[in-house]
Amino acid sequence: MIQQREVTRRAPLNRGRVLTAAVALADDAGIESLSMRRLAQELGVVPMALYKHVANKEELLDGMVEAIIGEIDPPAGGADWKNAVRLQVLSARRALLRHPWARPVLESRTNKTPAVLDYMDSFVGMFLAGGFSADLTHHVMHALGSRIWGFTQELFDHPNGRTVEADVPEEARAAMFRQMAARYPNIAAIATTAAHDEGSVVGTGCDDQFEFEFALDLLLEGFERLNRQGWTSRRA
Structure with a gap:
């Protein structure tokens, strides 16, 4: 070795x-x-x-993003637009799961490099090839946001990447939860309805694989409905 x-x-x-x-x-x-x-x-x-x-560390980070993009599967040939988009997003997600540092680096990039633009152009192309208008595709890309890179900004993320409860003994955590449930019953009700697989999380919080795919599929169904209806931003 x-x-x-x-x-x-x-x-x-x-x-x-x-x-x-x-x-x-x-x-x-x-x-x-x-x-x-x-x-x-x-x-x-x-x-x-x-x-x-x-040239410098910023260019190094841009190049590392380029390397991660290179790990994302190319668009599925011959697939319908919905399946092609879904496969592309989940491939991007797998790449980010392999490299946990990639999310904050992607979020910090303000310079759209050729590799980033190539990926975005290819992503847009899947919708246009599927019969979407440029108008609808523009709004679709806004709705997808960071999902095209395989992650979302979670509502319940802790700012330091750790939950407060992580450093608290079990009995104290239970007492804290009872106090929170009494004051914020609606949050407590949804917080206890699903278990989260820590191994599937990109970053921190509740963004496990099931929830990510649930939201993605919901969006794709909505996009399909709008496209069938001939939606335009003017009529909206």
Whole structure:
């Protein structure tokens, strides 16, 4: 293993190797551990060598997003638009589940790189090919929002990525829940109706696979109905 790593380190440096190493470092140590100096150490080069392939850390992060997009399956050929969109979204979601750091990086990108625009253009194309007007597709993309990347911003996310109850003993948690249920009975009623699989969560909160697919299917059904009705924003 050590010998193989040394061979890899001696391989010529290129942009692909830099991005692959950056993704692997973020996967192993977390995005907060990623720096040009740390990445250079992983690759066995001096930090200045990286700048021949990425101008700065922002460009590195853009490239890492590009690498994640490369893991998303291309649109399903021959499939109807609804199935094609569904498969695309769930493929994007699987990519994000493989790389938990990808969501905050995607959310932080303000620059639409060619890779991002290519993906969005392809995504829009599935609706247009399915007979949707450009007008309806415009509003459909707004409704889907971050779902095209495989995640949603959850209503019940804790700002620090942890729930307050996580550090509280079980008896104290039960007492806290009773107090909350007395004051916020409606929230308590829905909070206890479903169990959430922590392994399926992108980020934190209740966004498990079932809930994600439930919302996605609901949207797709609504889009289909509007398209059949010949919906336009003018008439709306």
